[in-house]
Amino acid sequence: xxxxxxxxxxxxxxxxxxxxxxxxxxxxxxxxxxxxxxxxxxxxxxxxxxxxxxxxxxxxxxxxxxxxxxxxxxxxxxxxxxxxxxxxxxxxxxxxxxxxxxxxxxxxxxxxxxxxxxxxxxxxxxxxxxxxxxxxxxxxxxxxxxxxxxxxxxxxxxxxxxxxxxxxxxxxxxxxxxxxxxxxxxxxxxxxxxxxxxxxxxxxxxxxxxxxxxxxxxxxxxxxxxxxxxxxxxxxxxxxxxxxxxxxxxxxxxxxxxxxxxxxxxxxxxxxxxxxxxxxxxxxxxxxxxxxxxxxxxxxxxxxxxxxxxxxxxxxxxxxxxxxxxxxxxxxxxxxxxxxxxxxxxxxxxxxxxxxxxxxxxxxxxxxxxxxxxxxxxxxxxxxxxxxxxxxxxxxxxxxxxx
Numbered sequence: 001x002x003x004x005x006x007x008x009x010x011x012x013x014x015x016x017x018x019x020x021x022x023x024x025x026x027x028x029x030x031x032x033x034x035x036x037x038x039x040x041x042x043x044x045x046x047x048x049x050x051x052x053x054x055x056x057x058x059x060x061x062x063x064x065x066x067x068x069x070x071x072x073x074x075x076x077x078x079x080x081x082x083x084x085x086x087x088x089x090x091x092x093x094x095x096x097x098x099x100x101x102x103x104x105x106x107x108x109x110x111x112x113x114x115x116x117x118x119x120x121x122x123x124x125x126x127x128x129x130x131x132x133x134x135x136x137x138x139x140x141x142x143x144x145x146x147x148x149x150x151x152x153x154x155x156x157x158x159x160x161x162x163x164x165x166x167x168x169x170x171x172x173x174x175x176x177x178x179x180x181x182x183x184x185x186x187x188x189x190x191x192x193x194x195x196x197x198x199x200x201x202x203x204x205x206x207x208x209x210x211x212x213x214x215x216x217x218x219x220x221x222x223x224x225x226x227x228x229x230x231x232x233x234x235x236x237x238x239x240x241x242x243x244x245x246x247x248x249x250x251x252x253x254x255x256x257x258x259x260x261x262x263x264x265x266x267x268x269x270x271x272x273x274x275x276x277x278x279x280x281x282x283x284x285x286x287x288x289x290x291x292x293x294x295x296x297x298x299x300x301x302x303x304x305x306x307x308x309x310x311x312x313x314x315x316x317x318x319x320x321x322x323x324x325x326x327x328x329x330x331x332x333x334x335x336x337x338x339x340x341x342x343x344x345x346x347x348x349x350x351x352x353x354x355x356x357x358x359x360x361x362x363x364x365x366x367x368x369x370x371x372x373x374x375x376x377x378x379x380x381x382x383x384x385x386x387x388x389x390x391x392x393x394x395x396x397x398x399x400x401x402x403x
Contacts (some may be wrong), residue, residue: 033142035231037134037191041067045076045196046129057161057192061133070224073383077124080114081393084125086216087199092116120219120378126197130223133192140186145233147184149191149240151177152227153387156200156214162190171200173213176227183236183261193243197223218378225264227387236262236343237269239334240306246330248364249288251315251351253332261306268301269338273313276331300336315351321364322350373399 006268043065044056051057065074082097097109108115115121140146141269149160153176159169160179168179199214214220240260244253245314255273274295300309313332331348360367375395378383386392 025331030164031304033145033233035136035139035233037136037229038068039066039134040390041065042133043071043076044133045071045126046131046132046364049129049196051129051131051194055164056131057133057190057194058164060190061131061192065224065231066191067132067224068152068226068387070222070226071130071386072122072124072126072222072384073224075124076130077122077126080116080121080123080125081111082109082114084114084116085127086116086125087127087214087221088216092216116216118217118219119376120217120380120383122219122222122383125221127221128198128223128224129194129196131192131194133190135188136186136191138184138186138231143186144183144236146238146260147181148232148234148235149177149179149181150228150230150232151179151193151225152229153385154193154195155197155220155222155384156224157196159194161194162189181231187399193225195223195225197221210378217278218376219380220377222384225382226384229284234260235338235343236303237336237338237341238343239336239345242334242345242347244347246349246351246353248321248351248353251317251319253313253315253330253349255311255313255332255347257300257309257311257334257336259300259302259307259336261302261304262289264304266301266303267338268299269336269341271298271300271309271311272296272335272337273298273311274333274335275313275315275319276333281330319351322352323363323366324368336381369403373402375399 041064042061043063044051044061045063046056049199063076065071067078071077082094084092086092097105100109151158151170154170156173157169157171158177158179160167160181160183162184166180167179170179212218213221238260239257241258243256245256246253253273253275257271261267272295296311296313298309300313301307315330319330322328327350329348330351331346333346335345336343355362355365358366361370362368377385
């Protein structure tokens with residue numbers, strides 16, 4: 001293990017998180033309508049990648065699978081062999097096996113008993129396309145609403161279809177895949193998702209072979225969807241994104257907002273920011289404050305494609321600064337109004353500023369020691385990452401226990 005390289009990566013990740021603005025993610029709506037899609041889905045593997053041409057999205061798929069989940073963990077895929085086409089295939093080809101001592105080959109490369117030098121070897125292997133499908137029913141209350149499909153953690157490229165309409169694909173390895181479905185007519189529809197877990201970047205980028213998000217040795221070549229899978233409805237003019245830039249001295253949250261617009265027409269309204277009080281969210285995190293007493297309003301406009309807005313929200317004199325020993329969180333609720341239409345979102349963040357002094361990194365003016373560790377992100381029991389708070393709390397508390 002190259003420990004210095006891993007430590008450097010962990011330090012860079014910690015710095016990136018510290019300097020990054022707090023972002024209003026798609027998973028923090030207030031009062032937004034959601035339709036959970038976890039459960040049994042229809043399913044079909046597409047080894048020859050013929051599903052698009054054959055219009056598999058227009059027919060019922062034949063197999064069954066549970067989502068959230070992955071195909072390799074539910075009996076689909078190929079048995080591990082000496083010819084398994086790993087992402088790091090050049091390193092574990094037949095030539096590699098033939099170069100090993102006879103005792104190693106005899107013990108670890110026999111059919112039905114192939115073991116590779118990975119931290120996490122999957123039960124099955126599959127690189128290619130698979131299709132996931134289920135019927136959905138859009139409620140009457142969603143008529144005229146803006147609808148998105150939210151996939152918390154798929155791997156790697158996803159393309160969504162509603163009935164026979166194809167939407168733009170997503171291919172992030174580090175963020176949820178959110179597909180804008182526009183407006184959908186109330187009633188029954190067929191939702192189909194094509195997932196391709198093959199390497200999406202050029203083969204000449206050899207550093208990809210050890211990338212933790214794609215590495216064979218960390219079990220990162222799974223095909224499926226982890227975490228939440230749901231449809232979300234908002235008004236046709238909505239808060240699409242928000243970033244928070246805290247001002248510690250003034251105890252103000254400067255918020256930059258992106259407004260989405262599916263109406264095709266320009267408009268105007270008001271954006272209100274409210275500093276929420278001392279409360280607890282569903283993840284068990286505490287929010288410190290006096291409670292919905294400080295707020296600000298701003299007039300906002302948007303064109304046919306949407307718009308942007310900025311506002312400063314006072315946090316109140318009792319707002320507590322964030323540090324690693326007292327991770328106090330603030331929360332601001334945003335309300336966008338346009339006539340009878342109203343969209344709400346919430347963003348939580350720490351009241352903190354990062355700066356430097358000579359060779360020191362300062363957090364809120366005080367030197368901070370970045371005590372880092374390394375977690376490869378492997379989850380050998382499931383074959384895909386945990387997406388629940390309890391699992392990550394256990395990991396973080398273990399790190400904390402070791403100092």
